[in-house]
Amino acid sequence: MTIRVAIVDDDELIRIGLRAIVGAQPDLEVVAEAGDGADVPDIVARTRPHVLLIDVRMPGIDGLQATRHLLATSADPPRVLVITTFENDEYVYDALRAGAAGFLLKRARPAEMVEAIRVIAAGDSVLFPAAIRRLAGAYGGSGDDRVRAARLTDREAEVLRLMATGRSNPEIAEHLVVGVETVKTHVRNVLAKLGCRDRTQAVIAAYESGFVNPNGLP
Amino acid sequence: MTIRVAIVDDDELIRIGLRAIVGAQPDLEVVAEAGDGADVPDIVARTRPHVLLIDVRMPGIDGLQATRHLLATSADPPRVLVITTFENDEYVYDALRAGAAGFLLKRARPAEMVEAIRVIAAGDSVLFPAAIRRLAGAYGGSGDDRVRAARLTDREAEVLRLMATGRSNPEIAEHLVVGVETVKTHVRNVLAKLGCRDRTQAVIAAYESGFVNPNGLP
DNA sequence: GGTCCGATCCCTCTGCCGGGGGAGGCCCGG
DNA sequence: CCGGGCCTCCCCCGGCAGAGGGATCGGACC
Incomplete structure (x- = not known):
């Protein structure tokens, strides 16, 4: 089964790069793109992606707010993979607390990126499972x-x-x-x-x- | 090139275990050991390890403080791999924020531990999901x-x-x-x-x- | 304006919990 | 045979937990 991926980043260059990388994989498919966090609920509802790649830092609705809102409102939310430039970006940790499943460095190698997406899509493994579940549970309603x-x-x-x-x-x-x-x-x-x-x-x-x-x- | 590893944990049993695991690898070498975070600057300066394994929770100077101090003062600091008992330990977030490169569960299997050390030592692939996945690895089920x-x-x-x-x-x-x-x-x-x-x-x-x-x- | 509820803090008091000892009986293996 | 685990029971004691009271304040609701 192909993994459905949505990309949200205000920088078009980043989107192009990610689309190229993700699209080149036989088991991954880019089903939506957006440049604003405000579009997240809409594209998630329309395209039902498995994984949502979203930049933490964006003008307007940032990745943090979008993630929180998504997990609070969606019945079957996608796994959120946060995109960041710096590995120590403070927003990242807030995003993880908000329920993101992991994060991705922009300077990571393509192979690492797609591997991360697959890992995240698998869902049951990965980063801080207990903590994430707990936090996601607090926001969302399982x-x-x-x-x-x-x-x-x-x-x-x-x-x-x-x-x-x-x-x-x-x-x-x-x-x-x-x-x-x-x-x-x-x-x-x-x-x-x-x-x-x-x-x-x-x-x-x-x-x-x-x-x-x-x-x-x- | 062999990877130089330093181990800091107040529990001697843990140190012995880690030393045994790490020392058994042909490409890894334990160059220093300490039971107190206060010794970190000294052993790092003396032995110049590539990777520093350090417990987050320790009496006196804990891993968090030691990591922060290390990254603030050392010109060429080692990569810090934080040791923890619980994956949802709140200190872990703080340690990552302080500049740690990853974390290691005490209950991880030896093979996962050495793999994590190698990943961390590689340095540029700081992708958490991939590293963590190997750590959390085969966790589930039994x-x-x-x-x-x-x-x-x-x-x-x-x-x-x-x-x-x-x-x-x-x-x-x-x-x-x-x-x-x-x-x-x-x-x-x-x-x-x-x-x-x-x-x-x-x-x-x-x-x-x-x-x-x-x-x-x- | 009055009521209700959630969050905060305070007091007393019983008692089980958990730490630190010791000690005897049992079976197994050196 | 005798040491070492393991299970069993005992005493002392500090401390936090949990029950039961009561109090204030703010916001939401009517």
Whole structure:
């Protein structure tokens, strides 16, 4: 099956280069191109790409915003591969946090680029699976049973996620920059809503209901 | 040309393991070892390694600070490969932002580790997806790694499994028909072997390493 | 304007959890 | 035979967790 690729970059030269590289592969196909992040929802809806190559830095709607919006609204979003010039671009990390599946350096060799696209399209492997899933899960809506049924508030969900990283109450407090007492209140509410006796049971519920996931897989 | 590798980790066991793995490769050579991030500038200046393996989490100067300092002061710094236990460790993001070239999971297989070192040493191919893919590599399906590496006894494994069902120590004791003190001893041993602070972290490790799984699947 | 809810913080108090010891019985293997 | 794992149980103790109260503030909603 050919992998459907969409390219979004404000620099036409980059688009031409990427199109040439991607188009030369028998198993890859460029199904859409755009020069503005604002077009992303439209082209995704129309062409249903498997992989979306998008520049983090663009005038108007940048890759970060586009990614976030996409994962928040699309029922079956493409895998997002962020394009960047500098490997230490701070936006990249924000993009990854927003749910991007990986990133690609503009100066990477063509063979590396297409390999990255294939890897990303395969979906189940790659970069920071757990972290990405967690973040994507926070924005997008993939299924929890018990946790979703608990109707946690944003803050409570955040606290549960931190509990599921093994943090103690003081550590969560530090991370959220609030008092320990506040965290304890949230924890108490989470436990009550989930019907759990202690934080360990809550973390188990989080795993079992897919609120958090081990090493990958939706 | 042999790739010169320096290893910095506060855990001597990890250092021994890495040294054994790296040293066994004909094209890799361990030129320095340290247990404290404070030693990094010194060993880098003295031994001029190509690749620096460093643990993100260490008492005193951690990998993050060491990396930052190194890249800020060294004229020709080594490529930094960060060592971490959890792939979603928040420090990892910070380390990458600080200039690390990639990260290595402690539970990765030796072949994946040396491959990662070679990729990093090659320098220009800093493509994360490709590198990470080799690291995360064959992860899926059956991978106890962390838990298996802990070499738990039968009883300890049984206790961990019960911990992962959300049982308290008294409940585990009742289930196993032994005293609570016995259970506490097993729990203590499990925590020590897994390097966890509390039972919640142990349960997370059990899920993340596939020792137990949500809802099904091998 | 009043009500409800979410987020924040504070207090007390019970108790299990987890660390650090030690100690006896068992079976296996050198 | 005797050492070493493993399982079992015991004591002491500091500390955080979790229950149960109550309080303030802001925004959303009516």
